[in-house]
Amino acid sequence: QVQLVESGGGLVQAGGSLRLSCAVSGRTFRNYAMGWFRQAPGKEREFVVAISWSGGSTYYADSVKGRFTISRDNAKNTVYLQMNSLKPEDTAVYYCAAQLRISYDPFGPYDYWGQGTQVTVSS
Numbered sequence: 001q002v003q004l005v006e007s008g009g010g011l012v013q014a015g016g017s018l019r020l021s022c023a024v025s026g027r028t029f030r031n032y033a034m035g036w037f038r039q040a041p042g043k044e045r046e047f048v049v050a051i052s053w054s055g056g057s058t059y060y061a062d063s064v065k066g067r068f069t070i071s072r073d074n075a076k077n078t079v080y081l082q083m084n085s086l087k088p089e090d091t092a093v094y095y096c097a098a099q100l101r102i103s104y105d106p107f108g109p110y111d112y113w114g115q116g117t118q119v120t121v122s123s
Contacts, residue, residue, distance in 0.1 A: 002026040002112040004096050009117030012086055016121070020081040022096030022114055029077040030054075033099040035110060036070065036081050038092035038119075045095070050106035051079065059106040064090075086121045093118050 008020040024032065035050035049070045050059045058070055069082040079096060094117050097110035 002032075002098060004098060004112055004114035006094065006096050006114045006117040009094060009119045011120045011122065014086060014088055014121055014123050016086050017082070017084045018086065018119060020083065020094055020096075020117060020119075022079045022081075024077045024079070024098060027100075030074040031100055033101075033104050033106065034070075034072060034079040035097045035099065035106060035108070036079075036094060037097060038090075038094045039116075040089075040092040043092075047107050048094070049081065052104060052106075057106075083119070086119075088121045088123045091119060091121050 003025045005023045006020060008018060010018060012018055031053055033053050036048040037045050038048050039045040048061050048064055049068055051070045051072055055072050067085045072079040096114045098112040099110045
């Protein structure tokens, strides 16, 4: 059983920064591609960013390019999302997800999901 636990969410003013973490347990972390998604109230869940199992490839939604950075530490079984220059429209519950597939697709589907962490950006 794979478990993903997000942390690092909170309330921040516009222009501020947050760093989300997602700790993965249960299987060999380095075999998984990882992604972050978010869901704002009344909206569908959307792709934010993904990283390949090796960390060599990353993919960003246009809305976060240049502001967010994904990284992973395979020794710590953790993936990070550094969020800078936050905007009120970044307010959402952020979910990390893990994918273990022969044919990697950064946009999904993902096999395992965390419970989410709330990020609120005030104007």
